[in-house]
Amino acid sequence: MAVFLSTFLPDTDAESKVQLVATGLGKQPSKEENATRYRLVTEADVKNIIKPRKEFSHKGTYGHALIIAGTTQTMGAALLAAKGALVGGAGLTTLTIPESGLVALNTALPEVMYTKRKALLKEKALDKYTAIAVGPGIGKGAKAEQILEQLFSLKREFVADADALNILAGRPDLLNKIEKHAILTPHVKEFDRLFGAHENWWNRLQTAIRKAVELGVVIVLKNQYTFIVSQRGEVFINPTGNPAMAQGGMGDVLTGLITAYIAQGYSSTDAAILGCYIHGMAGDELAKDRFNITASQLAEQIPRSRYQLQSSDS
Numbered sequence: 001m002a003v004f005l006s007t008f009l010p011d012t013d014a015e016s017k018v019q020l021v022a023t024g025l026g027k028q029p030s031k032e033e034n035a036t037r038y039r040l041v042t043e044a045d046v047k048n049i050i051k052p053r054k055e056f057s058h059k060g061t062y063g064h065a066l067i068i069a070g071t072t073q074t075m076g077a078a079l080l081a082a083k084g085a086l087v088g089g090a091g092l093t094t095l096t097i098p099e100s101g102l103v104a105l106n107t108a109l110p111e112v113m114y115t116k117r118k119a120l121l122k123e124k125a126l127d128k129y130t131a132i133a134v135g136p137g138i139g140k141g142a143k144a145e146q147i148l149e150q151l152f153s154l155k156r157e158f159v160a161d162a163d164a165l166n167i168l169a170g171r172p173d174l175l176n177k178i179e180k181h182a183i184l185t186p187h188v189k190e191f192d193r194l195f196g197a198h199e200n201w202w203n204r205l206q207t208a209i210r211k212a213v214e215l216g217v218v219i220v221l222k223n224q225y226t227f228i229v230s231q232r233g234e235v236f237i238n239p240t241g242n243p244a245m246a247q248g249g250m251g252d253v254l255t256g257l258i259t260a261y262i263a264q265g266y267s268s269t270d271a272a273i274l275g276c277y278i279h280g281m282a283g284d285e286l287a288k289d290r291f292n293i294t295a296s297q298l299a300e301q302i303p304r305s306r307y308q309l310q311s312s313d314s
């Protein structure tokens with residue numbers, strides 16, 4: 001039975017009702033499906049992308065994720081993003097937060113390392129990190145903007161979330177020279193701050209496609225069905241996740257998770273597809289016996305979901 005894009009949008013419009021969605025990324029699409037850019041991600045697709053943990057591997061095998069996040073008031077966002085990287089299996093995770101968060105970090109996440117921001121943003125200081133995320137709870141002040149400027153000057157690709165996106169919304173000069181393969185992970189408000197207000201989701205999605213191609217980045221437009229838009233303008237629709245997940249901090253965990261997958265060597269598009277699928281899958285598993293899910297609970301579930309994917313037959 002044909003599936004149309006409108007199924008995955010929270011509002012209605014004439015266009016999306018006639019846009020076919022193909023199921024699966026790998027299998028040969030039917031003739032009419034072949035023409036569509038919209039693809040629904042399946043469990044089989046995700047299993048095709050994920051690689052097992054290797055024999056004789058060690059922490060150096062799985063990359064080093066750096067998370068630049070947090071202010072004194074939003075240290076939680078930073079901790080949740082770092083936790084996302086940790087549960088996503090990065091070999092090492094380093095967090096850079098204001099020093100006032102050190103006790104919280106060492107108490108809540110003893111596996112995560114710390115580095116001072118000043119030390120970090122120097123020539124070559126980023127070389128040892130295989131993936132970088134910036135933004136959760138970092139604030140929109142001058143200091144945060146300066147960090148972002150320095151990251152741009154060091155020409156590293158990164159995952160940009162939350163306040164990094166809010167800063168970029170006021171700095172088109174930076175946004176327009178973003179490194180190719182960067183990943184932007186906006187929710188609807190952040191997306192419209194970045195690219196202007198939209199009257200419906202169909203228009204918003206068309207802007208996402210145009211911008212992903214124009215800037216050469218992956219855009220993860222978050223919602224109940226998250227759209228992962230590749231640099232080639234393909235739209236991968238994530239089917240997992242549920243309203244029990246609608247609580248603050250969920251996106252911070254996703255940012256860390258996607259960063260962990262980049263650290264482990266996945267491409268930007270694959271890391272985004274994997275991250276969204278497993279994030280939502282963890283939420284679906286937990287929602288079987290609870291009304292709502294906290295971001296910390298979801299993070300704890302992620303290694304189990306990842307394991308289930310590997311061990312199930314389908």
Ligand SMILES: NC(=O)C1=CN([C@@H]2O[C@H](COP(=O)(O)OP(=O)(O)OC[C@H]3O[C@@H](n4cnc5c(N)ncnc54)[C@H](O)[C@@H]3O)[C@@H](O)[C@H]2O)[C@@H](O)CC1
Binds near residue numbers: 136189223
């Ligand atoms: N523990 C913490 O310290 C937390 C800190 N956070 C940080 O707080 C800062 C502000 O982020 P916020 O996202 O709260 O603020 P924003 O002002 O960007 O957006 C919040 C509002 O956007 C709307 N919204 C979001 N997703 C939506 C969707 N899919 N559909 C419709 N409306 C939607 C909702 O009305 C929501 O109240 C960020 O830096 C963020 O990382 C949050 O991540 C929450 C947890």
Ligand SMILES: Nc1ncnc2c1ncn2[C@@H]1O[C@H](COP(=O)(O)OP(=O)(O)O)[C@@H](O)[C@H]1O
Binds near residue numbers: 186252
């Ligand atoms: N109703 C829902 N169904 C599926 N996923 C949801 C739902 N509500 C929230 N999520 C997921 O939770 C995350 C919320 O991200 P975001 O709004 O950035 O949160 P925060 O800024 O609080 O960390 C996204 O990945 C989104 O897809």
